[in-house]
Amino acid sequence: xxxxxxxxxxxxxxxxxxxxxxxxxxxxxxxxxxxxxxxxxxxxxxxxxxxxxxxxxxxxxxxxxxxxxxxxxxxxxxxxxxxxxxxxxxxxxxxxxxxxxxxxxxxxxxxxx
Amino acid sequence: xxxxxxxxxxxxxxxxxxxxxxxxxxxxxxxxxxxxxxxxxxxxxxxxxxxxxxxxxxxxxxxxxxxxxxxxxxxxxxxxxxxxxxxxxxxxxxxxxxxxxxxxxxxxxxxx
Numbered sequence: 001x002x003x004x005x006x007x008x009x010x011x012x013x014x015x016x017x018x019x020x021x022x023x024x025x026x027x028x029x030x031x032x033x034x035x036x037x038x039x040x041x042x043x044x045x046x047x048x049x050x051x052x053x054x055x056x057x058x059x060x061x062x063x064x065x066x067x068x069x070x071x072x073x074x075x076x077x078x079x080x081x082x083x084x085x086x087x088x089x090x091x092x093x094x095x096x097x098x099x100x101x102x103x104x105x106x107x108x109x110x111x112x113x
Numbered sequence: 114x115x116x117x118x119x120x121x122x123x124x125x126x127x128x129x130x131x132x133x134x135x136x137x138x139x140x141x142x143x144x145x146x147x148x149x150x151x152x153x154x155x156x157x158x159x160x161x162x163x164x165x166x167x168x169x170x171x172x173x174x175x176x177x178x179x180x181x182x183x184x185x186x187x188x189x190x191x192x193x194x195x196x197x198x199x200x201x202x203x204x205x206x207x208x209x210x211x212x213x214x215x216x217x218x219x220x221x222x223x224x225x
Contacts, residue, residue, distance in 0.1 A: 032212060043203050043216030044156070089156065093212055099144065099163060100171065101214065105155035 002027045006090060006104040013080055013111055021075040021107045023090030028102070031095040033066055033073050038087045038106065047088075048075075052095070080111045115139045119204050119217040127225055132191045134220050136204030143209035145187040147171075147179065149200040150219075156203065162187055194224045 005024045013019050023033070032051045036044035050057045050066045050073070057064045063076040077084050087108045091101040117138040126132050136145065147159040148171075158171030160179040168179050176198060178190045187206075191198055201221050205214040 034213065041219075043205070043219050044214075046213040046215065049212055091156075098212065099169075100158055100161060101212075102158075102172075103148075103156040105153065 002102070004028070004090065004092060004102060004104040006088075006107045008105060008107070010108040010110055013109070015081060015111055015113050017080055019077040019080045019084065019109055019111070021088050021090075021109065023073040023075070023104055025071050025092060028071070028092055029095045030068075030092040031098050032093045033064075034091045034093070034101065035062075035064055035073075035075050036089040036091060038089060044089055077109075080109075082111045082113060085109055085111050117204060117206055117215055117217040119202075119220050121220060122218065123221050125223045125225060126194050128194060128196060130194050132194050132222065134189045134191075134202055134204075134222070136187045136189070136217060138185055138187075138204075138206040138215075138217075140206065140208070140215070141184055142206035142215075143184070144207045144214075145181065146205040146207075146214065147177070147187070147189045148203045148205065149173065149198075150203060151200050159189065159202075191222075194222075196224050198222065199224045 003026045034049045035047045038044040048064045050064045061078045065074045087106040089106040091103045120135045146161040148156045162168045162181040203219050204217040207214045
């Protein structure tokens with residue numbers, strides 16, 4: 001069956017360190033992958049999109065990698081800050097129907113001073 | 114105000130009642146989506162619409178009805194609410210040419 005897995009356990013890191021979140025998928029052929037941030041009581045906010053033919057994408061302190069052989073995306077936040085504390089969701093757009101996104105369950109990141 | 118809004122933000126209803134959740138966007142985005150978010154399941158797609166008068170099922174459509182007579186509105190109706198439909202519902206939209214979705218603030222629905 002098709003599955004997207006994100007670490008369900010919270011990730012706790014110290015301010016200034018790099019946070020690395022993982023998104024693994026099985027039985028998908030994604031055309032692209034997106035990362036969203038969600039704060040408690042709010043809707044998700046789009047952060048980055050990476051396409052199947054791209055290896056890496058950067059935006060300010062954020063970096064996303066996409067390895068279609070390993071079926072994995074890594075999401076990095078460098079020089080993390082307490083304000084980065086949130087839940088981060090990965091989402092796949094299927095190659096045969098790019099209209100829809102399939103979301104992972106998210107990983108909660110806690111950055112402490 | 115520009116953006117995507119949902120109403121009501123909170124709703125408590127009884128089993129068997131009909132409930133309509135509203136979604137309105139001001140960007141003239143072609144696509145609109147309804148998701149529900151439950152602990153342990155993440156965001157699951159209920160229905161989506163690629164344009165006015167075009168709708169299609171998502172992952173969990175049973176018990177829900179949608180319509181899209183105008184580009185900016187995409188109401189979601191629970192015809193006969195059940196306790197299993199207690200959830201947080203998010204509406205989202207996106208432009209036809211770009212894949213990133215823009216989410217509303219959510220509606221927390223409780224069915225008693």
